[in-house]
Amino acid sequence: MNNIPRIGDQAPDFEAITTTGKIKFSDYNQGSWIIFFSHPADFTPVCTTEMSGFALEQDTFFAVHNCKLMGLSIDSIHSHIAWVDNVRKNTGVLFKFPIVADIDMHVSQLWGMLQPGESETAAVRAVFIIDPNGIIRLVMYYPMSVGRNMGEIKRALLALQTTVEHKVACPLNWQPGDKVIVPPPKSVDALEERLNSDLEMVDFYLAKKAL
Numbered sequence: 001m002n003n004i005p006r007i008g009d010q011a012p013d014f015e016a017i018t019t020t021g022k023i024k025f026s027d028y029n030q031g032s033w034i035i036f037f038s039h040p041a042d043f044t045p046v047c048t049t050e051m052s053g054f055a056l057e058q059d060t061f062f063a064v065h066n067c068k069l070m071g072l073s074i075d076s077i078h079s080h081i082a083w084v085d086n087v088r089k090n091t092g093v094l095f096k097f098p099i100v101a102d103i104d105m106h107v108s109q110l111w112g113m114l115q116p117g118e119s120e121t122a123a124v125r126a127v128f129i130i131d132p133n134g135i136i137r138l139v140m141y142y143p144m145s146v147g148r149n150m151g152e153i154k155r156a157l158l159a160l161q162t163t164v165e166h167k168v169a170c171p172l173n174w175q176p177g178d179k180v181i182v183p184p185p186k187s188v189d190a191l192e193e194r195l196n197s198d199l200e201m202v203d204f205y206l207a208k209k210a211l
Helices: 025-029 045-065 077-091 106-110 150-166 188-195
Strands: 015-018 021-024 033-038 067-073 099-101 125-130 136-142 180-182 200-203 206-209
Touching (some): 033 150, 045 150, 077 099, 136 150
Antiparallel strands (some): 015 021, 033 125
């Protein structure tokens, strides 16, 4: 069974041909967050809705959240280009982000996107969020029959960026602007400081604050 990259792992590096040219992942990742996602095949209906959803958000992801996008499927570069052109002609949506042509399945296997219980020849709907240091911060998998939730992907990215920047945690259903959870105290002195603070406390171990 292929090893699947886990949260906290260094993102596996690779070089590949994409719809925007040859790319080395670590170079593309440098200084930016990355959402790296796979889809089962070009010219398929669910994948077209998903890729279009990413494309509609691509400028916002980068300009507002310093996050680049990268897609992948086990298709040739010629298939990718034809599909990009087809979607643009039919819907006006252009996939400007790179889509990896993984016809030999090397990257899919490296990243655990090829899961034989679902398919031996098509990548599942995987989502990896990688921070600017190349560390995998989040992993999601969806089966081929279920499209992803763009709202949740965006929420997860913003939650991760918030926790990294402010050294906090995000509670259930957190949305940007909501209060965050402050890490619990690790000493008696820190406990006393917390009990005398203006944090919103359910108890000493569960305290929230606004950013």
